[in-house]
Amino acid sequence: MDTISFRIKRQDTPEGGPYWEEFVIPYQKNSNVISCLMDIQKNPVNAKGREVAPVVWESNCLEEVCGTCTMRVNGQVRQACSALIDRLEQPIVVEPMSKFPVVRDLIVDRTRMFDALKQVQAWVPVDGYYDLGPGERISPNHQQIAYKLSECMTCGCCVEACPQYAKDGDFLGPAAVSQVRLFNMHPTGKNIAEERIDVLTQKGGITSCGNAQNCVEVCPKGIPLTESIAEMGRQVSQRFWKTLFRAA
Ligand code: SF4
Numbered sequence: 319m320d321t322i323s324f325r326i327k328r329q330d331t332p333e334g335g336p337y338w339e340e341f342v343i344p345y346q347k348n349s350n351v352i353s354c355l356m357d358i359q360k361n362p363v364n365a366k367g368r369e370v371a372p373v374v375w376e377s378n379c380l381e382e383v384c385g386t387c388t389m390r391v392n393g394q395v396r397q398a399c400s401a402l403i404d405r406l407e408q409p410i411v412v413e414p415m416s417k418f419p420v421v422r423d424l425i426v427d428r429t430r431m432f433d434a435l436k437q438v439q440a441w442v443p444v445d446g447y448y449d450l451g452p453g454e455r456i457s458p459n460h461q462q463i464a465y466k467l468s469e470c471m472t473c474g475c476c477v478e479a480c481p482q483y484a485k486d487g488d489f490l491g492p493a494a495v496s497q498v499r500l501f502n503m504h505p506t507g508k509n510i511a512e513e514r515i516d517v518l519t520q521k522g523g524i525t526s527c528g529n530a531q532n533c534v535e536v537c538p539k540g541i542p543l544t545e546s547i548a549e550m551g552r553q554v555s556q557r558f559w560k561t562l563f564r565a566a
């Protein structure tokens with residue numbers, strides 16, 4: 319293999335329509351999609367030999383930790399930094415994620431995911447940063463579950479794969495639901511557990527999940543999203559019965 323061929327879905331502005339452009343670059347051993355995009359950026363000449371605007375994308379850590387380089391590669395949502403060229407069929411088809419507004423080329427605006435985290439208050443509320451003394455002891459089993467859940471990098475793979483997460487819909491998405499589980503487990507975070515659960519009972523909350531389980535299949539961090547959804551469904555029902563009996 320002397321060359322690598324790419325077919326890239328491009329868009330010049332948020333309002334502009336998408337179009338496809340092909341690029342052929344010299345093969346380099348051990349390259350990945352990001353290193354190839356860098357090569358295209360250095361010499362932005364398309365397969366027809368025409369100089370074009372360089373393709374733009376987002377990336378940061380380059381080790382599948384930050385999630386910013388998430389895009390569709392050969393139809394599969396994943397991080398471009400860990401998409402190794404030698405394992406991909408060519409031409410390599412690269413597209414932005416389809417569930418978020420495109421800013422330009424492969425850059426999308428994931429604000430909706432961060433807004434979902436704000437809505438569910440995905441944090442531990444504290445009233446100051448003075449010395450509060452040692453925290454509550456946490457069992458190794460609790461630590462193991464919480465650590466896994468805390469690995470979410472808000473990359474968007476799960477919502478991209480979720481059939482219930484429509485581009486203009488209101489579903490909070492599996493990542494936010496899983497973060498509710500994480501913060502409701504926390505000894506201090508659970509102080510506002512009911513507020514978080516109330517958000518999950520609203521439109522776009524837990525009942526929007528159709529249990530297709532696509533999310534758990536694509537999560538690069540192996541977060542047990544369907545387990546989280548089931549656990550939060552349990553907490554939502556518990557809260558419902560509690561409220562009903564309190565009212566009676
Ligand atoms: S749950 Fe997994 S797939 Fe979803 S945003 Fe977090 S890391 Fe990405």
Ligand code: SF4
Pocket residue numbers: 479480481482483491492526527528529530531532533534543544547
């Ligand atoms: S299990 Fe729920 S959240 Fe996950 S992909 Fe299916 S519908 Fe979406």
